[in-house]
Amino acid sequence: NAGVTQTPKFQVLKTGQSMTLQCAQDMNHEYMSWYRQDPGMGLRLIHYSVGAGITDQGEVPNGYNVSRSTTEDFPLRLLSAAPSQTSVYFCASSYEGSRANYGYTFGSGTRLTVV
Amino acid sequence: AQSVTQLGSHVSVSEGALVLLRCNYSSSVPPYLFWYVQYPNQGLQLLLKYTSAATLVKGINGFEAEFKKSETSFHLTKPSAHMSDAAEYFCAVSVQGRRALTFGSGTRLQVQP
Numbered sequence: 001n002a003g004v005t006q007t008p009k010f011q012v013l014k015t016g017q018s019m020t021l022q023c024a025q026d027m028n029h030e031y032m033s034w035y036r037q038d039p040g041m042g043l044r045l046i047h048y049s050v051g052a053g054i055t056d057q058g059e060v061p062n063g064y065n066v067s068r069s070t071t072e073d074f075p076l077r078l079l080s081a082a083p084s085q086t087s088v089y090f091c092a093s094s095y096e097g098s099r100a101n102y103g104y105t106f107g108s109g110t111r112l113t114v115v
Numbered sequence: 116a117q118s119v120t121q122l123g124s125h126v127s128v129s130e131g132a133l134v135l136l137r138c139n140y141s142s143s144v145p146p147y148l149f150w151y152v153q154y155p156n157q158g159l160q161l162l163l164k165y166t167s168a169a170t171l172v173k174g175i176n177g178f179e180a181e182f183k184k185s186e187t188s189f190h191l192t193k194p195s196a197h198m199s200d201a202a203e204y205f206c207a208v209s210v211q212g213r214r215a216l217t218f219g220s221g222t223r224l225q226v227q228p
Binding site: 030031033035040041042043044045048050058090092094102103104106107108109 | 121124147149157158159161164166205207209214215216217218219220221
């Protein structure tokens with residue numbers, strides 16, 4: 001059981017380049033979300049999805065696109081990278097379940113540097 | 116909307132001393148509350164979570180937290196700090212129907228020998 005897999009682990013982009021951060025989960029979780037982590041700011045929600053074909057914006061969505069064509073995958077796209085998007089990105093999945101079992105599984109993160 | 120405030124971005128304790136990391140939340144509905152730990156250059160590890168009526172929650176590595184509705188708090192404690200506890204700690208909140216977390220800004224714990 002791999003859990004939540006993020007690729008790549010590290011990436012350096014030039015300003016204006018585009019790329020996709022991959023996130024895949026094999027737990028059949030309904031819900032997936034993307035966060036960015038910056039020093040002193042904790043983790044902030046970028047986008048989230050409550051199921052295939054359904055996505056919504058989080059706290060800091062500008063500059064990022066997402067889609068959810070399958071339950072397993074939730075890629076995050078940077079269309080034109082900017083230095084302000086230098087950050088560590090985490091993907092997470094969760095499920096409805098019971099209140100006692102409610103929880104999140106996080107990927108190991110992608111460290112992105114935009115130069 | 117829910118929010119989380121962690122008091123103290125840096126906390127320093129001596130080895131063997133009590134660890135107390137503060138977390139206050141804001142939510143108009145019953146929350147789910149979480150504490151995560153992050154070691155340098157690593158991902159997030161769940162320490163403990165509050166999801167039920169049990170207000171005192173025990174987690175891994177000797178940590179525990181108490182949910183106090185009247186104080187809207189979920190402070191993290193450990194009776195005796197170890198050097199290995201040095202890390203950054205995040206409090207997070209979620210609510211039924213919102214399938215994403217809201218995090219606090221984090222508290223970096225230093226443990227002095």
